[in-house]
Amino acid sequence: MNISDQLIKDAFAKGWHTCFYQPLVEPSFDTVKGVEVLFRLKTPSHGIVSPASFIERAFELGFEQDIFQIVLSTALTEVTSLSYPCPVAINVSYNVLDNEKTYESVRALLWDHSYPAHMLTFELSESDDVTECSQALIDKYKALGIKISIDDFGAGYSNINKLLALNVDEVKFDKNLINTNHQNGYALLKSILMFCKEMGIATVAEGVENADTRIYVRNLGFDQYQGFHFSKPVCFQELKTLVAA
Numbered sequence: 001m002n003i004s005d006q007l008i009k010d011a012f013a014k015g016w017h018t019c020f021y022q023p024l025v026e027p028s029f030d031t032v033k034g035v036e037v038l039f040r041l042k043t044p045s046h047g048i049v050s051p052a053s054f055i056e057r058a059f060e061l062g063f064e065q066d067i068f069q070i071v072l073s074t075a076l077t078e079v080t081s082l083s084y085p086c087p088v089a090i091n092v093s094y095n096v097l098d099n100e101k102t103y104e105s106v107r108a109l110l111w112d113h114s115y116p117a118h119m120l121t122f123e124l125s126e127s128d129d130v131t132e133c134s135q136a137l138i139d140k141y142k143a144l145g146i147k148i149s150i151d152d153f154g155a156g157y158s159n160i161n162k163l164l165a166l167n168v169d170e171v172k173f174d175k176n177l178i179n180t181n182h183q184n185g186y187a188l189l190k191s192i193l194m195f196c197k198e199m200g201i202a203t204v205a206e207g208v209e210n211a212d213t214r215i216y217v218r219n220l221g222f223d224q225y226q227g228f229h230f231s232k233p234v235c236f237q238e239l240k241t242l243v244a245a
């Protein structure tokens with residue numbers, strides 16, 4: 001169900017939004033190593049609204065930059081209230097990254113929250129964003145200490161050589177590549193994993209929905225995983241309970 005343009009505009013004008021967090025988990029001991037931060041609308045009439053119902057339209061209406069700012073600012077405020085250092089990963093698009101306003105506000109927010117830049121990762125989707133990015137743009141953020149991750153890797157048909165030639169810190173393997181039964185998919189997965197290990201690039205498996213898949217990605221040597229097996233995205237209150245458990 002899509003929500004109306006007016007409701008989207010009202011939500012931004014009135015601050016009807018919140019962040020959800022999905023744990024990034026180390027597969028051997030199932031310990032939380034960080035969180036991916038996800039934007040949600042939260043309106044009086046509809047409650048929590050999932051991105052499928054509004055995100056594309058919100059981007060068309062020009063709220064992409066606002067969403068990035070809200071997510072970064074909310075996440076840094078919330079995670080710095082935890083009793084331990086919690087790395088955060090945030091989705092960002094090429095358009096947002098390639099904007100001087102973004103760069104300056106990222107610097108200011110890190111400073112304001114005394115949050116170490118090396119605990120912040122920007123996830124750039126393979127399909128839309130990474131191939132447009134120049135090494136210079138990526139390096140600009142890396143120079144601040146921020147890590148760059150290729151998101152949804154294996155979902156698109158981009159030039160793998162170009163992607164892997166970029167100096168990134170992490171690759172997140174798309175859920176379809178993780179859950180494939182196809183022999184070619186498995187071979188591709190193994191060879192890219194090996195490449196990442198040699199290059200010192202961290203690896204994350206997405207879409208780990210059950211115990212078997214967790215064992216599978218652990219045995220393959222993934223550094224972290226994400227998926228319903230450990231937890232769906234949760235609100236900040238639930239995250240506190242989850243990581244304290």
Ligand SMILES: [Ca+2]
Nearest residue numbers: 036091123151
């Ligand atoms: Ca992501």
